[in-house]
Amino acid sequence: MPPNNDRLLVLFLLVGLLGACLWVLLPFASALFWAAVLAFASWPLMRLLTVRLKGRESVAASLLTAGWVILVAVPLLLFGFNLVGYVRELTELINTLRLEGLPPPPDWLAGLPVVGDELVALWRALDQQGLALFATLKPYLGQVGNWLLARSASIGSGMLELVLSLVLVFFFYRDGPRLERFVQSLLERLIGERAEHYRKLVAATVQRVVNGVIGTAAAQGLLALIGFWIAGVPGAMLLGLLTFALSLIPMGPPLAWMPATAWLVWQGDYGYAIFLGIWGMFVISGVDNVLKPYLISRGGNLPLVVVLLGVFGGIYAFGFMGLFLGPTLLAVAYSLLSDWVNEPGPTQGLPEGDRRGRPAEQAERE
Template identity: 30%
Template sequence: MQRYIPGLLHRILLLSLILILIYLSFSVLKYFIIPVVWAIIIAYMTWPIYEWIRKKCGPQRHTLNASIMLLLIIFTIGLPIAFGIITVQQEGQNLYFQVKNQIMSGNLSLPDYILHLPVIGPEAEKILTNFNSNPESLTQNIFAWLQSHLNYGRFVVGEISRNIVKLSFTLLCLFFFYRDGKSLLNQFHFALQKVIGTRINHYIETISDTTRAVVYGIGLTALVQAILAGLSYFVAGVPNPVVITLVTFVLALIPFGTPISYCSVALWLFSQGRVVAAIAVLVWGFGIVSTSDNVIRPIVISGKTKIPFLLIMFGVLGGITSFGLIGVFIGPVILAIVLAIWREWINEPESQPYQPPES
């Protein structure tokens, strides 16, 4: 008994020390969790490209290979984002001066087809007449509204700055994941094997297949839908089709988000009086863009993993609610991993009951 108590006390102290260290480590690293997870997702999705670079440049040149891959990611992601920001800024300035001139001159106008709409048309015309009759009052109201929402503008600027910092840390982590990714995976696999045993090999294989199917399924579907929708924007003569295509790609990551993009474009075309182009964008969107999801997703996701669409939808929506934009990938992956472990567990052969030896 005297030996047992010091042994128990030693285990309690050791466990307490481990828990304290875990808590302190989390307190230090919690601000970097989102960039690290983004880096893991990007590295996972682009790993086949990195393997191709390793074969061309030499598998022993870890730093060079990681640097080349990181530059490729920066040009692929950073340049479109920078182009989009510059374009939105220019378009915003042009729109501001255009609306300001119309307000000051009292020449605000709406398309004829809106003015001829039942119920809405007369009300819109009445409001427009009041605006044009007293543009100074409208200007004062607009400036008062902007002044009252100034704090929101500061909040938006602060969020943009924080996201730029997160992006920088993501790229930094991405470099080390490319360079040392295999070593980290081997260490992680060895640690799990010590805890769970050799059965972990089969679990890791199943989880890897499931994760790959979900990530590639969501990403590839969104990419194809964005490209198809972008073709219609280009043919219809929509301004800045590249930027709108990028927005479509982001919306396509969310279930039922793609129609929001091409329907908005169609409404804008209607507002410009280009009815034929608007109808063409809608027909192409519902007939080709949205139906491509029903072709690509079952091929990529529902192959041997057979993940229900309902699970993917709940994972995406719940992930966005819990984790933000990164939840688009985290949510479905978590639910898919739970489903994979559940299937493996119920399919394991039952252990035979113990039979005492015959005397």
């Protein structure tokens, strides 16, 4: 067989082997991705801990993995246990409303200008027609139950992926330097001398996005916890953790503080309800517009709009993983285009006569 055919056959075999490997790893793609994000976000801490432990990488990896278990798994377990209690209370509230109806309308509702009387009339109409309303909604309760069952199954699979991610993050910590050398060699093989530049570009972009997203979510969760505690909302710690989780998606925090505000109105604590509504709108949700752009753009030379478009577009295109994939792809594409535009063309740097395809002496004579 000619040498070219041998090389082509080897290429086909390598492509087939690579496709088979990707097929094997596909069920674990999400867990591998989140383990890589967790390891990447805390890699400076891994380096510091390794130095403090005199190069014992396995011990450092074990300690950091245990830290992630405490920070992530334990709050989720507490959230699950508390969620059961809140579902029970919600069921009791629905049964109470079905049997006893709505409480009398608050006095301040009638005092609202223009719409006060209409709102009081609507309140009383809903109270009188409560039984009919529940009878109307009864056929849909089964569908709601099926939907909740499906969401519970997806939450269960997500928990399993989280556990697998926490297991895999240990190996990312321990074998991180070897993986970094392998990626560096692969990039040098593919794109040559620009490999180091693009490796640093991807690393810096992901690091800034992780800092911006996680840092903003932590700040919003802490501010929400303070607001819930001041307003006297039960389960403030749980709602703070929920706000942290919802902060990872666009427009997520209002899903935590708006129901809490409505609950305060229901309980008649109108002063605290107004406080929590203002705190949620201008402090909890408002910090996202200031802190996230600052953390993402700090220390980088990419336009902020490129990173922000990558965040929102990535979520739309790839789901939650797009939160990190989107800005990374746009950053690499932007850098590639910038390098191509700034690269000298075939006629740049030549004398004027050479640019026109004539000798410089002839151009001078003309």
